[in-house]
Amino acid sequence: MFFSPLSSTMTVIAIAGALLLPSLLFAFNTNITTLLAEFQNNARIVLYLTRDISDSQALEVSNNLLTSNAIDSADFISNEEALLSFSEAAGFSQIVADLEANPLPASIVITPNLAGLAGLDQLAVRLDQMPEVELVQVDSLWLRRLAAISELIVLAARALGLIVLLCLCFIIGNTVRSHIENRRDEIKIIKLVGGTHSYIARPFLYTGLFYGLLGGLLASLLQATIFLSFRDPLNEIFNLYDSSFTLPLLAPAMLITLAFSGALIGWLAAIISAYRYINAIST
């Protein structure tokens, strides 16, 4: 079933490499998405309300905002509360005591959900258009950027996945072709004695499946190794961001997915290639 240990090993490594790229991207992106969900709490939009609005009106506005499907929470802070927390902040109590009137406006602090995070700009514009809102302050620009990048990575992962699929088909198809060419005379004899194409193709299909499976397993091994070496620095970063998130070392799901995809693609590529080249052998 194998050419030689060296060329077989090279084929398996090529398959593993091809499978590894989209897998890494996907894993990377999954981690980012998890992080985003966690940091979501830090994302805020603060709506500073106009002066002429009463507390009860503002509270009503705040409750209405809760019904939006882009917003997780909306907290109303009256101008008295704002002044109080301002004065409690370091060193401001004296200044506040000296003030004649409350200069601070009332505000609503909004926490958008992940969907809101993606369309933060539009959300901010919509909120700004509300008559009760004087000023919109958008926090966490970086988080928004991260969300956008995450979407881009997903797109890249999918495109790469498609290219990888083609590459794998080519690698395995080529390997199967070589094996078939090597056994040309044999195949001729089997055809003359009444062997069908599926009878002849069967061992080559197992070859493709096996190569694909090995490639998938090697890919998951490589991915685990990469995660291992990145683990400590990354966990350090997560810690600094006060996140309890840690990088998983080896998810069983990843191993199974890679092994299975490898085997499946290997088998399918072998089918296409085997029947094509067996057909081409004339008798």
Add this chain to the structure above:
Amino acid sequence: MISFDKVSKQYISGQCALASVSFEIDKGQMAFVTGHSGAGKSTLLKLVLATEKCSSGHVVVNGTDLNHIRKREIPFFRRRIGMVFQDHQLLNDRSVADNVALPLDISGFSRSDARRRVRAALDKVGLLGKEKQFPAALSGGEQQRVGIARAVVNRPSIILADEPTGNLDPELSMETMEVFEQFKNVGVSLLIASHDISLINRMDCRTLILNGGALIGDTGHGELS
């Protein structure tokens, strides 16, 4: 049975291999095909095996008109024919037993059933002791006999042979012919291409004579001169 009706074969290169050949071989009939090299003997066999398609005329084998056979039907058609090749065509990476078992494996026989039949076939050609050996370790004559065993193991209704006694001494040649006779007697049609004139004369059997692609003689139970 085999039926040729005004069959001609012309290759794309323009070479005319057969010209309007007609004959019939019934069940339980054995016939030689002879003629000089290039007379069309191998082409004749190829047409029966559906390796080539005739340019005109009809070839009917085992009730199947080969002008109309579909590509995916051909393997099943060939399983009812036992072919003995000129250069034995054995698989070198398999043992003698596995080589002989090939037609049975293709047809889906279980290992144990196959083993019995393989032994019987090897016994018929006198090679029972060599089951486990590989073709490379056998003499030319022994390899040829393995090829014959493979051709008969699946009890085909037609046996085609292309120079089956090429590598065999006179005694072995006669023994091989005896095996073929046994099959003839149970109703198998045999068509043997050979230019071993002495053997043909000894056998005193129906002989089709080809010359330049044309059938110029059909001795024995045939119809014409």
